[in-house]
Structure formats: structure tokens, C-alpha cells
Amino acid sequence: MSLPIVLIVDDPAPLVNVYWWHAAEAQATENPLLATGEAVARDIPVDFLRHFASVIATRGIKGKFSVLPYPAGLGAITDGWSGCDQAGLSRWLDLVRREVVPLMDITPEILTHARALDLESLSLLPENERAWSRHQNAATMTPYISYALEILNAADLQATGVTSPWDFGIDVESQYRVAIRDAMRQVNGRSQSWYFLHQEIRDTAFRSHVVYREGDSWQVSLWSQVGDPLWNTMNSRETGAGYVNSIADGYLSEDGSSGRLVELFRAATPIVWCTHWQSLYSNGRMTGLQALDEIGRRIDALWGDAITWMKCSELAAMIAQRG
Numbered sequence: 001m002s003l004p005i006v007l008i009v010d011d012p013a014p015l016v017n018v019y020w021w022h023a024a025e026a027q028a029t030e031n032p033l034l035a036t037g038e039a040v041a042r043d044i045p046v047d048f049l050r051h052f053a054s055v056i057a058t059r060g061i062k063g064k065f066s067v068l069p070y071p072a073g074l075g076a077i078t079d080g081w082s083g084c085d086q087a088g089l090s091r092w093l094d095l096v097r098r099e100v101v102p103l104m105d106i107t108p109e110i111l112t113h114a115r116a117l118d119l120e121s122l123s124l125l126p127e128n129e130r131a132w133s134r135h136q137n138a139a140t141m142t143p144y145i146s147y148a149l150e151i152l153n154a155a156d157l158q159a160t161g162v163t164s165p166w167d168f169g170i171d172v173e174s175q176y177r178v179a180i181r182d183a184m185r186q187v188n189g190r191s192q193s194w195y196f197l198h199q200e201i202r203d204t205a206f207r208s209h210v211v212y213r214e215g216d217s218w219q220v221s222l223w224s225q226v227g228d229p230l231w232n233t234m235n236s237r238e239t240g241a242g243y244v245n246s247i248a249d250g251y252l253s254e255d256g257s258s259g260r261l262v263e264l265f266r267a268a269t270p271i272v273w274c275t276h277w278q279s280l281y282s283n284g285r286m287t288g289l290q291a292l293d294e295i296g297r298r299i300d301a302l303w304g305d306a307i308t309w310m311k312c313s314e315l316a317a318m319i320a321q322r323g
């Protein structure tokens with residue numbers, strides 16, 4: 001049987017680089033820097049999405065693509081925000097609908113992936129969503145997740161699952177699961193869904209599993225089992241083919257003998273691989289995206305029909321059917 005593989009792309013948002021907000025918070029500055037000394041890019045142009053769409057189409061890469069519904073707390077993607085390039089916002093969303101949706105599930109990564117939003121006043125709370133989640137329960141998280149799903153629906157991007165910003169919900173996971181199920185049922189009429197929160201990037205035992213089942217209803221927790229060395233491309237000024245190939249080698253060497261994907265392939269463990277929008281953008285150099293393209297080429301050249309790219313919802317359904 002052909003081995004499933006999915007690529008989870010965390011953190012995409014129209015026009016903004018949400019990582020800028022993460023770095024600004026972590027470095028307590030309005031001018032966050034990378035290890036190279038460069039300023040972190042605050043925006044990611046629509047053209048980058050076009051390049052990404054071309055790579056996944058060429059390589060047949062499938063999985064999940066987050067769309068932050070209320071990126072960085074600036075405003076809902078259905079309305080834009082102060083200073084927003086409205087034409088760029090529409091172009092970005094349109095490209096996602098036409099070029100990404102055929103290959104990838106869409107999920108929110110809850111609302112802002114920055115400071116939490118007060119749903120009554122639509123003002124930002126002092127805490128980020130990760131810290132906020134630690135003292136929530138199903139009753140408070142359900143409307144929060146529902147609002148994220150409603151914004152995506154209004155943008156004609158219906159989600160099949162939920163991605164956790166950082167480790168959102170990890171301390172209250174049983175309540176978080178209930179909230180995801182209730183929001184999915186109420187807003188999207190879905191009783192079969194999945195979420196992404198955990199990772200295990202060393203051993204090769206398959207970690208994704210069913211966490212809830214009742215009648216035809218199920219919920220699957222997908223675990224990433226591949227780390228994100230593409231992230232390092234943000235912190236290197238190198239752009240040559242040798243550099244890009246060396247990053248690809250960490251996943252799958254040219255001869256197929258080494259790399260994290262090889263470890264999982266040899267163990268016959270379905271490959272759930274997480275990367276980030278900023279890892280692919282590489283602060284404008286796009287070396288991460290070039291490495292993804294090269295890894296996709298090697299996967300096809302070395303493994304061909306022994307591997308099957310699929311959407312996360314398809315992998316979740318396989319796991320649920322297997323029981």
C-alpha cells in the first residue's frame with residue numbers, strides 16, 4: 001500500500017507576516033531582528049503566494065494551509081484593516097480559493113495568532129492566544145473557534161479542521177477538543193473533524209490517532225512527525241543551490257539514503273510534516289520554498305507511487321476508518 005504524506009503549512013495570512021508580531025513580542029521591540037541582523041519582514045507580498053501555489057501544483061503537494069481569520073489582531077480578512085491593501089487582500093483570498101483549496105484543506109489557526117480577541121468589544125486582550133487558552137474551558141473556547149470558522153466561511157474558505165496557534169489549548173486539551181467539536185458541528189455542520197496541536201519529531205511510531213468517536217462522528221488529533229529545518233532559511237543570507245540542497249538533505253538526501261522523511265518512510269509511518277509560511281518565505285529570499293520544491297522533486301523521483309500526497313482531512317478519515 002502506498003504511504004500517505006501530508007504537508008501542514010502553519011501561519012499564512014493575507015499580506016502580513018504574523019511572525020513579525022511573534023518576534024516583536026519575544027524581543028519586546030517594534031523593530032524585531034533576525035539572527036542575520038536583518039529586520040524581520042512585516043509583510044509578505046501576494047506574489048509569494050503565487051510562487052507557493054506553483055510549487056505545490058508542480059509537485060502535487062497536498063495537506064493543510066492555515067488562513068488566519070483575524071491576522072495579528074488587525075482585523076477580519078473579510079473587511080481588511082487600517083492601511084490594508086484591499087485589492088491585494090482580495091487577490092490573495094482569490095488565489096487561495098482557486099489554487100490552494102484544490103490541494104489543501106483550509107483551517108483557521110484560531111483568530112489572530114497574536115493577542116487574544118475579546119469577542120464582545122473586538123478589542124485585543126493583553127495576553128496572546130497561547131497564554132489566554134491556559135485558563136479557558138469549552139464554554140469560552142467554543143464561541144472563539146466558531147467566530148474563526150464564521151469568518152472563513154464568509155471568505156468562502158470552509159475549514160475541515162482546526163490548527164492551534166503555538167500550543168494553544170495544550171493545558172486544557174479535553175475542553176479544547178469539546179470546543180472544536182461543538183464549533184465544527186454548529187458552524188460547519190461537521191461531525192467528523194481533526195485538529196493539529198502536537199508534534200513528535202524523533203521516534204517513528206505513528207502518533208496521529210482518534211481522540212473521540214460516537215456513532216459516525218469522530219475527531220482525530222494529527223501529530224506532526226517532521227521538524228521544520230526550513231525555518232533556518234530565515235536566519236541565513238545564503239541563497240545558492242548548494243545551500244538549498246543542504247537544507248533539502250535534512251529531509252531527504254539526493255540518493256534517498258538519509259533524512260527525516262527517509263526514517264519515516266522506512267518505518268512505513270504515514271508522514272505528517274509541518275512547516276511555516278515564514279519558513280518558506282525566508283524573509284524574502286524564498287530559499288525555504290526552493291528547498292520545498294527540491295524535496296518535492298526528490299520525493300517523486302525516489303518514491304513515485306510508493307507515496308500518496310493527500311489532504312489532512314483525507315488522512316484523518318483513513319485513521320478514523322482504520323479504528
Ligand SMILES: [Zn+2]
Binds near residue numbers: 165
Ligand atoms: Zn503557528
